[in-house]
Amino acid sequence: MPRAFTPKVVTANALLEGDVVYLTADDRWTRQLSEAELLTDEAVAAERLLSAERRQAEIVGAYLVDMVAGDNGPEPTHFREGFRRTGPSNYHHGKQAEV
Amino acid sequence: MYRYNDFDTAFLAERNAQFRQQVERRIDGSLTEEEFRPLRLMNGLYLQLHAYMLRVAIPYGTLNSGQMRQLALIAEKFDKGYGHFTTRQNIQYNWPKLPDVPDILDALGEVQLHAIQTSGNTIRNVTADHFAGAAADEIADPRPVAELIRQWSTDHPEFQFLPRKFKFAVTGSPNDRAVTRAHDIGVRMVRNAAGEPGYEILVGGGLGRTPMIGKVIRDFLPPEDLLPYLEAIVSVYNVLGRRDNKYKARIKITVHENGLDTYRDRVEARFAEIKPLFSGVDQQMLREIEDHFAAPAFRNAPTDAYDAARDANPAFRAWSDTNLAEHKANGYAIVTVSLKKHGDTPGDATAEQMRVLADLGEKYSHDELRISHEQNAILPHVHKSDLPAVYAALREAGLATANVGLISDIIACPGMDYCALATARSIPVAQEIAQRFDDLKLEHDIGPLKLKISGCINACGHHHVGHIGILGLDRAGVENYQITLGGDGTETAEIGSRTGPGFAYDEITDAIERIVLAYLDLRESPEETFLMAYRRVGADPFKAALYPEDKGKSRAA
Ligand code: SF4
Numbered sequence A: 001m002p003r004a005f006t007p008k009v010v011t012a013n014a015l016l017e018g019d020v021v022y023l024t025a026d027d028r029w030t031r032q033l034s035e036a037e038l039l040t041d042e043a044v045a046a047e048r049l050l051s052a053e054r055r056q057a058e059i060v061g062a063y064l065v066d067m068v069a070g071d072n073g074p075e076p077t078h079f080r081e082g083f084r085r086t087g088p089s090n091y092h093h094g095k096q097a098e099v
Numbered sequence B: 001m002y003r004y005n006d007f008d009t010a011f012l013a014e015r016n017a018q019f020r021q022q023v024e025r026r027i028d029g030s031l032t033e034e035e036f037r038p039l040r041l042m043n044g045l046y047l048q049l050h051a052y053m054l055r056v057a058i059p060y061g062t063l064n065s066g067q068m069r070q071l072a073l074i075a076e077k078f079d080k081g082y083g084h085f086t087t088r089q090n091i092q093y094n095w096p097k098l099p100d101v102p103d104i105l106d107a108l109g110e111v112q113l114h115a116i117q118t119s120g121n122t123i124r125n126v127t128a129d130h131f132a133g134a135a136a137d138e139i140a141d142p143r144p145v146a147e148l149i150r151q152w153s154t155d156h157p158e159f160q161f162l163p164r165k166f167k168f169a170v171t172g173s174p175n176d177r178a179v180t181r182a183h184d185i186g187v188r189m190v191r192n193a194a195g196e197p198g199y200e201i202l203v204g205g206g207l208g209r210t211p212m213i214g215k216v217i218r219d220f221l222p223p224e225d226l227l228p229y230l231e232a233i234v235s236v237y238n239v240l241g242r243r244d245n246k247y248k249a250r251i252k253i254t255v256h257e258n259g260l261d262t263y264r265d266r267v268e269a270r271f272a273e274i275k276p277l278f279s280g281v282d283q284q285m286l287r288e289i290e291d292h293f294a295a296p297a298f299r300n301a302p303t304d305a306y307d308a309a310r311d312a313n314p315a316f317r318a319w320s321d322t323n324l325a326e327h328k329a330n331g332y333a334i335v336t337v338s339l340k341k342h343g344d345t346p347g348d349a350t351a352e353q354m355r356v357l358a359d360l361g362e363k364y365s366h367d368e369l370r371i372s373h374e375q376n377a378i379l380p381h382v383h384k385s386d387l388p389a390v391y392a393a394l395r396e397a398g399l400a401t402a403n404v405g406l407i408s409d410i411i412a413c414p415g416m417d418y419c420a421l422a423t424a425r426s427i428p429v430a431q432e433i434a435q436r437f438d439d440l441k442l443e444h445d446i447g448p449l450k451l452k453i454s455g456c457i458n459a460c461g462h463h464h465v466g467h468i469g470i471l472g473l474d475r476a477g478v479e480n481y482q483i484t485l486g487g488d489g490t491e492t493a494e495i496g497s498r499t500g501p502g503f504a505y506d507e508i509t510d511a512i513e514r515i516v517l518a519y520l521d522l523r524e525s526p527e528e529t530f531l532m533a534y535r536r537v538g539a540d541p542f543k544a545a546l547y548p549e550d551k552g553k554s555r556a557a
Helices: A042-053 A079-086 B006-027 B033-042 B065-078 B098-110 B143-153 B223-240 B251-258 B260-277 B281-292 B304-312 B314-323 B351-364 B384-396 B427-440 B508-522 B530-537 B540-546
Strands: A008-014 A020-023 A059-070 A073-076 B045-047 B052-057 B062-064 B082-085 B090-093 B168-171 B185-191 B197-203 B215-221 B324-326 B332-337 B348-350 B368-371 B377-383 B451-454 B468-475 B478-485
Touching (some): B033 B045, B065 B098, B065 B351, B143 B185, B197 B223, B251 B260, B348 B351, B377 B384, B508 B530, B508 B540
Parallel strands (some): B451 B468
Antiparallel strands (some): A008 A020, A059 A073, B052 B090, B062 B368, B332 B377
């Protein structure tokens, strides 16, 4: 039996600001993880990543990251992505300050 | 201090103009990230977790007031109003935006600062004793040598693509405050039996994944041989160093794998080849550089005001007990300004605080400031009669924390709050430990204790050479903190030993407290420091305190 595919989100950093962005289903880059497209099919995920990587004038370093479906959109499975979603813990800077 | 000549100024302006165009081409899409990345790294621009990060070199940790003011201005205008001072005597800005970076570099250029070679497999910022030019125990000021190395290594065509990054540290004192034994090359200014000045050269030290203490490759190098000999060491490394495996690419591995004697033979052979090519211009340059570092005109004045303030104000007395060091000039003191206020981020200073430091440096310290690898700021030349005024101004700015050298004077790398390479956070761990010991009101009783925290195996937080070291790891998706004990970054350098299994994020502060309480219990007297006690009794009593369920049985790490 093939290994179950962990759902993914395409993420990157914005070219100009360097902050964390996620790819939405309608091909926008969003700052809010809740708006990101949760990819549950491995082939589709690979294809979405490829198309994201072509958008060099908007973003840097696109990659696929594990997520789970939550009540309010995708939720990180690892603490690193939790910090990327929120911002640093020593100051109220980054994403947490933007909402 | 060193002032740029026309060549330096023109070189920097040209580099900045090039980078401005490169940024423009990246933004308009004509450069891909793959093409742009090496260019931005050459100019100190990283991409971190939440934003870009610009790393600016503070050569051998020396700044004048004008430079500090400019750093403050950049923090305010282009960042979030603060900067982070690092263990490599750099300052990092955590939130610059790409289109602003060329302007930031120009602003730095205005005050003779830059971000060149703060990244990449090049010779990085040359660090030095932060008490250079001021310390009572100093044989000679190490900064002219550090500046000579900086000029020689900047844009050196042979050394732009070394197998891995390369770090120099220089000290002019027998008491090593520059961690020279944990650098790729350490230069110690010494005197031989005849009293002649020269250098002891250490090679192959480093922390990271495979920590090693530097080895003496030459115990006495005559002054005129310095640059050709250093060039020979780096040149041999450039050829012998491994490029097949990033984890084996540092010179410490090259020296280790080839053996010190073989490495030395190769260096001596290379040295014999290149020495004739050094016509003496290097020595002439060194003489000129030395003129830039002439000692200020110290004044001769009574210090009664200092003594009176010590008697009258216990807070001032406590601060002067911990934060002052002995100056070579009569009536003067070296002031370490702690950037480790309990509960704050180690090494961070706001723009406002930087301005206060600049003003104090200008008014009371002959226009000089230093940044230490321990992430503090230094006013190197303060007359003791001025100390009460300096203290009052620092206090007003939240900069009078009396904890230098104590357990809350923690080195902490940025860790997972900023760094893309991190495996765990370090800043909040430092904040909590500092806060805990402040609440316990114990740290002055504990005495000298160096606690250092890294957020991954790269060891930017120097945890291996902390009396207590903490290494943050990712264990199955959870932050876990390993403890090492007995490390030492001075002339008696040693790598700390791991105590055993690590601790969870919410257990680590308690674990540190148990170690420290065990020390207080077992020390022979308050004069026996933590490190002395550790060296006397070994790790077992501390392990027993850390892992009570084991009842002190020795436990495999
Ligand atoms: S030790 Fe690791 S986490 Fe800390 S700054 Fe260095 S690379 Fe980043």
